[in-house]
Amino acid sequence: MAQRAMYSFRGDTRDDATVRDHGGFAPKFMLEKHAGGFDGYVACGNKTARRLGCNCPGTTEADLLRGGRNEFLKIMEKPINLQAHVMFNKAGYISTALNADETYAGHQYRMGGLMYEYSIQEAAARFRIAAKIPGLVNGWRVYLDHVNIGQSELIAITPRGGVELTFISPVPYRYITHVGFK
Numbered sequence: 001m002a003q004r005a006m007y008s009f010r011g012d013t014r015d016d017a018t019v020r021d022h023g024g025f026a027p028k029f030m031l032e033k034h035a036g037g038f039d040g041y042v043a044c045g046n047k048t049a050r051r052l053g054c055n056c057p058g059t060t061e062a063d064l065l066r067g068g069r070n071e072f073l074k075i076m077e078k079p080i081n082l083q084a085h086v087m088f089n090k091a092g093y094i095s096t097a098l099n100a101d102e103t104y105a106g107h108q109y110r111m112g113g114l115m116y117e118y119s120i121q122e123a124a125a126r127f128r129i130a131a132k133i134p135g136l137v138n139g140w141r142v143y144l145d146h147v148n149i150g151q152s153e154l155i156a157i158t159p160r161g162g163v164e165l166t167f168i169s170p171v172p173y174r175y176i177t178h179v180g181f182k
């Protein structure tokens with residue numbers, strides 16, 4: 001397993017101070033567990049500045065990091081779910097572009113760091129996932145920032161030949177740099 005510097009880009013409506021105060025980016029699918037759903041999370045005043053999540057049960061920083069690890073294991077057991085995300089963009093993960101030219105307009109962020117890279121088959125073997133990996137997802141690459149899932153904060157997957165890196169985990173602000181506006 002090789003470790004490599006992996007960086008990707010995202011255009012976002014939120015400015016740098018807002019992203020910093022929210023502690024980074026969190027996948028929408030986790031925030032919908034908040035009372036009132038995603039909108040309730042956005043409006044929530046029970047937050048600690050510069051920490052991910054809020055102080056409500058189920059959406060604390062620890063909950064969100066754990067939620068990313070659990071979702072990764074679910075995807076590895078059933079990779080078809082991530083294929084659905086790639087096709088329909090409805091899963092609520094954090095989509096980022098490997099090429100800075102392919103982001104949406106708005107505030108531009110670079111995120112990532114040193115990650116361990118696996119083929120999806122290597123990841124399935126390493127993390128003892130019993131499920132057979134379907135041919136549909138051959139060529140997908142998996143990235144984690146630690147060798148063990150339990151220590152990993154950044155967990156991302158890129159489809160075959162993909163120009164997109166999909167973060168399943170939240171991306172804490174310390175892994176994010178504001179690089180401009182377009």
Ligand SMILES: [Zn+2]
Pocket residue numbers: 034041044045046054055056059
């Ligand atoms: Zn809350």
